[in-house]
Amino acid sequence: xxxxxxxxxxxxxxxxxxxxxxxxxxxxxxxxxxxxxxxxxxxxxxxxxxxxxxxxxxxxxxxxxxxxxxxxxxxxxxxxxxxxxxxxxxxxxxxxxxxxxxxxxxxxxxxxxxxxxxxxxxxxxxxxxxxxxxxxxxxxxxxxxxxxxxxxxxxxxxxxxxxxxxxxxxxxxxxxxxxxxxxxxxxxxxxxxxxxxxxxxxxxxxxxxxxxxxxxxxxxxxxxxxxxxxxxxxxxxxxxxxxxxxxxxxxxxxxxxxxxxxxxxxxxxxxxxxxxxxxxxxxxxxxxxxxxxxxxxxxxxxxxxxxxxxxxxxxxxxxxxxxxxxxxxxxxxxxxxxxxxxxxxxxxxxxxxxxxxxxxxxxxxxxxxxxxxxxxxxxxxxxxxxxxxxxxxxxxxxxxxxxxxxx
Numbered sequence: 001x002x003x004x005x006x007x008x009x010x011x012x013x014x015x016x017x018x019x020x021x022x023x024x025x026x027x028x029x030x031x032x033x034x035x036x037x038x039x040x041x042x043x044x045x046x047x048x049x050x051x052x053x054x055x056x057x058x059x060x061x062x063x064x065x066x067x068x069x070x071x072x073x074x075x076x077x078x079x080x081x082x083x084x085x086x087x088x089x090x091x092x093x094x095x096x097x098x099x100x101x102x103x104x105x106x107x108x109x110x111x112x113x114x115x116x117x118x119x120x121x122x123x124x125x126x127x128x129x130x131x132x133x134x135x136x137x138x139x140x141x142x143x144x145x146x147x148x149x150x151x152x153x154x155x156x157x158x159x160x161x162x163x164x165x166x167x168x169x170x171x172x173x174x175x176x177x178x179x180x181x182x183x184x185x186x187x188x189x190x191x192x193x194x195x196x197x198x199x200x201x202x203x204x205x206x207x208x209x210x211x212x213x214x215x216x217x218x219x220x221x222x223x224x225x226x227x228x229x230x231x232x233x234x235x236x237x238x239x240x241x242x243x244x245x246x247x248x249x250x251x252x253x254x255x256x257x258x259x260x261x262x263x264x265x266x267x268x269x270x271x272x273x274x275x276x277x278x279x280x281x282x283x284x285x286x287x288x289x290x291x292x293x294x295x296x297x298x299x300x301x302x303x304x305x306x307x308x309x310x311x312x313x314x315x316x317x318x319x320x321x322x323x324x325x326x327x328x329x330x331x332x333x334x335x336x337x338x339x340x341x342x343x344x345x346x347x348x349x350x351x352x353x354x355x356x357x358x359x360x361x362x363x364x365x366x367x368x369x370x371x372x373x374x375x376x377x378x379x380x381x382x383x384x385x386x387x388x389x390x391x392x393x394x395x396x397x398x399x400x401x402x403x404x405x406x407x
Contacts, residue, residue: 008292009119010280011161012078012187014062014091015112015173016045016098017071024108037106038070045072045098052094058086065161078116080283081194084187085208088114092181092237113176115169115184118278120296123163125149130158142298164224164276171221172232179244180216180234185263186279188213188233192260193286212236215253215262225276231262 018041025034049062060083065075076087095110103109117123127148129135134156137144148157169184176182183191195208214236218229238244254262270276281289 008280010078010116010278011075011119012084012087012114012116013065013073013075013166013169014087014114015071015073015176016091016095017111017176018103018108019111019178020106020108021070024106027107037103037108040102041070041098042067042072044102045094048094048098048102049074049090052090052097056086056090056093058090060087060090062087062090078190078281080281081190081285081289083281084116084190085194088181088183088187088191088235089209092235096237109178111176111178111181113169113173113182113184114187115165115172116186116190116277116279117161117163117165117169118280118293119161119163120298121293122275122278122297123161123165124296124298126160126162127157128160130156146298165278168221168224168230168277171224172230175216175219175232176234179236179238181237182216183233183235184277185231185233185266186277188259189263189267190279190281190289192256192263193289196257196260197286210256212239213256213259214248214251215259225266231259231266233259233263 018038021038024037027034046064053060053062060076060078062074062076065073067073074091076083078084078087091112091114095112099110119125127145135144149159151157152159165184165186172182172184191208192210192213195210212235214234216232216234218231220227221230224230236244236248239248267277267279270278278293279289280291280293282292284290
């Protein structure tokens with residue numbers, strides 16, 4: 001996850017899954033440990049992606065999103081319809097070449113699919129603490145997630161994506177077969193749109209080969225699109241087989257133009273104010289895809305907190321007191337939380353306290369006191385102790401804040 005946190009971006013996710021792997025692991029006639037074939041997959045398939053990029057002359061940046069058993073899922077930022085098409089054709093060729101050159105004699109094959117998600121809305125990024133005992137704060141989870149995303153500390157957190165497009169994407173990929181590489185509505189729309197609209201308008205030099213695109217089926221995907229039948233568009237990866245060519249005359253439904261009209265109608269039916277998925281392609285040929293997603297839905301959301309709870313309500317009696325005592329804690333971070341955040345994070349304090357002040361710098365010797373690093377926001381101000389690298393003194397405002405924090 002190297003893309004800027006708040007920059008609107010669409011990302012294509014592509015899956016390559018080994019077929020026949022369970023049976024292969026239980027074969028008794030193998031001359032080599034079955035594990036070797038899978039370790040080769042984890043190493044050689046990524047290399048195949050890189051080699052295919054060179055062969056096809058593309059410069060997209062593929063990154064591993066997650067391995068799931070015998071499946072590898074990569075992500076790639078896309079900014080135009082041509083990027084979507086290039087990502088898919090690189091992926092398909094890499095899968096095909098890997099299957100022919102590395103899986104020969106194993107009885108295994110490949111299958112996969114692709115989907116697109118858009119951030120920061122309708123889809124989102126998440127951070128999950130790696131250690132179960134590292135999350136000790138009771139501060140609002142949206143705030144904690146936002147700070148962790150800015151921190152980008154891979155030692156302390158696992159960073160991931162979640163959202164309706166991700167949910168739909170996994171269900172679409174679940175419909176793939178060794179022959180049919182399945183596409184979400186958004187992936188199909190971008191590629192077919194480039195073929196049908198972009199090429200006709202003369203706005204692109206890229207002419208996608210869509211001869212092997214077909215409407216596979218309509219299925220109700222649990223929780224997706226109000227349970228309405230979802231069109232599964234696929235690419236026939238084995239179209240060159242003579243038997244498959246004979247079957248295709250009976251299997252195909254609709255022309256490329258008709259399939260494009262179908263996925264466009266589905267996409268256009270999404271609620272503009274709260275779409276389950278969206279394409280954002282800032283350098284697209286089709287202007288409709290240039291529309292940036294709405295503002296991050298979590299940006300303006302304020303979680304319930306006790307801030308301001310000490311104020312007297314308008315309908316309170318005149319003799320009501322706003323003194324709630326010294327023993328109540330309204331969400332101020334504890335010294336222990338800041339210390340642990342420092343040790344598990346990047347050795348910098350990032351904790352905010354309710355009055356808006358910020359503890360600058362890191363912790364001093366022994367992890368007990370804050371100190372003022374050079375050129376910090378409070379350095380050199382009135383009543384501020386200058387930073388002393390030998391003593392690691394704290395600036396006066398931070399020292400005062402630190403002393404007010406609960407243990």
